[in-house]
Amino acid sequence: MIKTIENSNGIVRFAFKDAIKNLEIEKKKDSLIFLHFSYGGNRFKYSTGYKSCFSDWDFDKQRIKQTKSNIINAIEVNEFLSKLENVIKKEYSRLIAEQAVVTNVTLKLFLDNYLNKNIVIDNSKPKTFFEFSDEFLELKSKEISIITKRSYKQTLLKVKNYGIEHNEKITFNTFNKSFVLNFIEYLQENDFSHNTISKHLKNLKTFLIEANQKKLINTIDFNVKDFNFTPEETTAIYLSENELNQMLELDLSDKKHYELARDIFLIGCYTGQRISDYNGLTASSIKKINGRDFFSIKQKKTGARVNCPITKEIKQIMDLRHNGLPPKKILEKDLNKYIKKIGQELKLNQKIECIKRKGGKEIKEYISKSELIHSHTARRSFCTNMYLKKMPVFDIMHFSGHKTEREFYKYIRIAGEQRASHIVDSGFFNI
CATH class of the missing domain: 1.10.443.10 (Intergrase catalytic core)
Incomplete structure (x- = not known):
């Protein structure tokens, strides 16, 4: 009996939802990025939830350009795409090894579970900024290390303490240029180093980008670029x-x-x-x-x-x-x-x-x-x-x-x- 051995890896590529010929005309138009997975003669398509445009996309690497891109979280998005590619290949290899039936439905269910899309969130009452941040952090737990999660929690605690000490209620619409300047001054007064301040602003920006994408921030005063605070080069040595x-x-x-x-x-x-x-x-x-x-x-x-x-x-x-x-x-x-x-x-x-x-x-x-x-x-x-x-x-x-x-x-x-x-x-x- 002649047998064929199925490729246990599958092939992954990332592409836009819209046709390239259309995006090439409007090079700044955003389009959803889809994961395309080819396996055993079948094709599976899955939305990554992220968008990019023709000008910002590296078609050879199938990733967002990190040097000239206008997308401030390009590195984070690219790391997410790489993880998505790795996990679906790994899961497919596991299913093949166990001789399980692989369908688009099983692959979608797996990715939905991996990304916590099957978690039912209680939307009966409006979320506060801190409730949203804690929930978002929990959803990211599978993607980040324990040390990174601890760093995010420290940032949220600093923001919370800032609100308490300034008798200011922190809401989604708190985060404008004035807040950034006052928050930096608050951290400086508490003797935090330049790079620690940079770290907290970078962490806070992660939550605000997500909140802004979900349209939870409705003030015209919000600009994520206000939270850029360039870290200084640290003194580091090497051993000869x-x-x-x-x-x-x-x-x-x-x-x-x-x-x-x-x-x-x-x-x-x-x-x-x-x-x-x-x-x-x-x-x-x-x-x-x-x-x-x-x-x-x-x-x-x-x-x-x-x-x-x-x-x-x-x-x-x-x-x-x-x-x-x-x-x-x-x-x-x-x-x-x-x-x-x-x-x-x-x-x-x-x-x-x-x-x-x-x-x-x-x-x-x-x-x-x-x-x-x-x-x-x-x-x-x-x-x-x-x-x-x-x-x-x-x-x-x-x-x-x-x-x-x-x-x-x-x-x-x-x-x-x-x-x-x-x-x-x-x-x-x-x-």
Whole structure:
């Protein structure tokens, strides 16, 4: 008997509801974005709920343009589209593996459940801004991390406290330019840093965009652009290859908790991953490709799959202290605490000038390099060291997961003189 094996992935594409030839005439006209899923000779179409226009759409990537787009939440929408693509492929593969009957009805039911569209919401009374925000946050829980959800809740608490202290009832129509200026001043008076204020305004903007789309905001004074508050570049350091080698060779056998933190941190330095991806690798993460060992990692933030080579240093760490396996996971707060102590033992005492704005004032202080080391230093160290070794930027981005060069270059932590020398060494100048 001849059998055919059905493609267990299916094919996903995103396209507009309206005909392209019509949108090309009216390039600024919004049109709904639909998910099109082809499977086993069938086609399934599903509205994403988001709109874009011909001018803002990248037809090759099937995503909203992030650099020149007028859509302020383009990154958020693109991440949503990627998650939608991943979950429907995963669900289809599961159904095929279980030899279940797959129909458009089952796929629609699955996506409706995934997006909580089947939840019945009580509309018997008008919602307050905070009721709406709590409900919206609950609906987004499947899409965001626990840390992000906590950050959103902190923002809502700040807005609530602002209303209490100013004897002002917070409604959907509260959020105008005057509110933004007063809210910024309130946070500055409470000694919050420039970047913390930027974070809270960005979080608040997420709720307001959704509320505005649902036409819950009916004041003409509302403009989401008023909530733009550009964060300042933070003082962040990287560890050179020489410093990483010193850390690797440091004897910490009498301090097992330090040793574990050091080993996990170094794996981050050699893979370029976020702590959510490099802390907690297991035996199942190891994959052999063309005879070489890799960590196969599905990045938690983006959902992208990346294969990171297991370097000689990583292999040394696993073989000497962890029975050939990745180190066991520890709490991030413990890793941050211990890695600073290790930096002190390595005498990383160079004073780093740190300039920040806090309470609306610029503050300059000098902090030891060891005190600035934390979990994210690993990722910055990978990007900077590979850049200095002249690995092509797009190759580094393949591992780090950065979507744009602009975001990537924020991670390159080298002084102006060192960068100038690096550029000259690239051979572009006749010297």
